[in-house]
Amino acid sequence: MKTTESLFLCLNTESGVPGRIQILPAGKEIRGVDGRHWKNENPAALCAKMNSSGLVTVKNGCVIDENHSTDLSAPKGGTSPAFGWFRNFTVEADGSIWADVEWNARGQKAVAEKEYKYISPVFTRDKDGNITEILRAALTNNPNLDNPALNSSQDTAEEKNMEKELCAALGLPETATMADGLEAINRLKTELNGAKNKVVDLASYAPRADLAAAQQRAERAEKELAEMNAASLKAKAIAAVEQAAKDGKIAPASKAEYLELCASEDGLAKFEKIMAVTPSITGGAQVSDKAPENKDSVELNAAEKEWASSMGYTEEHWKEIKEAGK
Structure with a gap:
């Protein structure tokens, strides 16, 4: 038929x-x-x-x-x-x-x-x-x-150029027919739809052992950087507290407490700001961290009182901290 x-x-x-x-x-x-x-x-x-x-x-x-x-x-x-x-x-x-x-x-x-x-x-x-x-x-x-x-x-020259560009984009020869183009487009659509639901397996791009080693190196580098930053902060805090004690702005007996307060970047910044406007009570002489004879505790100087107040401590509480740190 x-x-x-x-x-x-x-x-x-x-x-x-x-x-x-x-x-x-x-x-x-x-x-x-x-x-x-x-x-x-x-x-x-x-x-x-x-x-x-x-x-x-x-x-x-x-x-x-x-x-x-x-x-x-x-x-x-x-x-x-x-x-x-x-x-x-x-x-x-x-x-x-x-x-x-x-x-x-x-x-x-x-x-x-x-x-x-x-x-x-x-x-x-x-x-x-x-x-x-x-x-x-x-x-x-x-x-x-x-x-x-x-x-x-x-076809006009513009249409012919467009056809060439479309064929090139689809990976087809310039002699491709309309049916070839439609088939290529449908194939791309199918691949794209499949890619949306596909879970990417990194092992298909690099060996699993190499990926694990790279991850370990990254974690180790991150840890080392954190340790370096902590060490640097501690060194800065010690230097700042020691200088404050040398200048007679804080009592040497209270250095441990000040170091604790300077354990963070924010705390160190606040300490340095306060010390910048705190006068030397002793005129540059070292302040003794021992209690005077016949006394049970060390009295606070003016700078320590101001510091205790700025940090939210009462004078009695700060005395207790100092006594505990002797």
């Missing part, structure tokens, strides 16, 4: 009315813009068959009508005027099939004035989808799904 089918291709009208038109695009499998597909595994044999068929030898060519009127209008008693005829089928280097066309006055006017842009060949196929015979063609402006025509030969 043979079935009649059709698809859409662009007319080559860049330089006027064409003398040759593309009948079938290149490819052993031809896909229409609506998703249907057919086989043309031996275009040379199909051309030879057509050139010896009665359509060409007896009728001098296959008719070109408009909007498939021969198939849609004529069977219902409507008109189906001819716009031209095509014959002398040839195969181009890319495998596409072309034919010489003879336009009548109606056809020349329709094409020259760009009343129609597309050629839609009508052909038969067998049950396996093999194209068996080309019957006729139609001028039309209504490609199904409003997609660009297959293997357009009248």
